[in-house]
Amino acid sequence: MTKLTDTRTLILTRASARPGNLALPLPEGLxxxxxKMAIGRMIKLGWLEEVEANLRRNEPLWRETGDGHGTTLIATDAGLDAIGIDPVVIGTMAGLRDAKPEAIAAAQRPGTKQAQLIAMLQAPEGATIAEIAEATSWQHHSIRGAISGLLKKKLRLEVTSGKVDGRGRVYRLAGHVERAIR
Structure with a gap:
């Protein structure tokens, strides 16, 4: 098993909190x-990928290709998995515009109740307050507070809800809609 050094962990963690999982800029002092050695090894491991930089968006350059183009680095799903971050959660966080990177990173920590809440709301079938309470051991008022405060206000996620026959009110993250089979 490949060792996950502090430098590699820092590069991947920061990339997970950036739009598009950009790995640049690198940590100060590197x-x-x-x-070159650290990035080269991470590319070989499949944790980072070199892609063409979008100069119109002012993406940072890793290297110039010599033909007027340049490349940048992005963290791959394997890289995010190496630090224990679920790429599905990253996909949801990529839609955030003005959220603070620290808030995004906190919500991405695997195994936390916040990450569990986000995963349940991302599921196509969504989740009810009772289902979330059973999974997290939170009180109903705490769940409603987490949805309102953490997800809507702090992380600026769009949470929708609607009544479903036989289940009651079901909450979902916008874009994760249950497909009704008729």
Whole structure:
């Protein structure tokens, strides 16, 4: 098993909180030959991928290709998995515009009740307050507070709800809609 060093963990964690999982800029103090070695190894492991930089969006350059183009680095699903972050949660967080990276990273920590709440609301069938309470051991008022405060206000996620026959009120993250079979 490949060792996950502090530098590799820092690069991947920061990338997970950036739009598009951009791995640049690198941590302060990591440059030159040390940066080339660290990034080269992470590319070989499949944790980072070199892609064409979108210069119109001012994406940071990893290297210039010589033909007027450049490349940047992005964290792959394997890289995110290496640090224990679920790529599905990252997909939801990518839709955030003005949220603070620290708030996004906190919600992405695997195994936390917040991550569990987000995963339940991302499921196509969504979740009821009772189902969330059973899974997290939270009180109903705490769940409603987490949805209102953490998800809607702090992370600026769009949470929808609607009544479903036989289940009651079901909550979902916008874009994760249950497909009714008729």
């Amino acid at each position: 440059h030159g030959a040390a940066a």
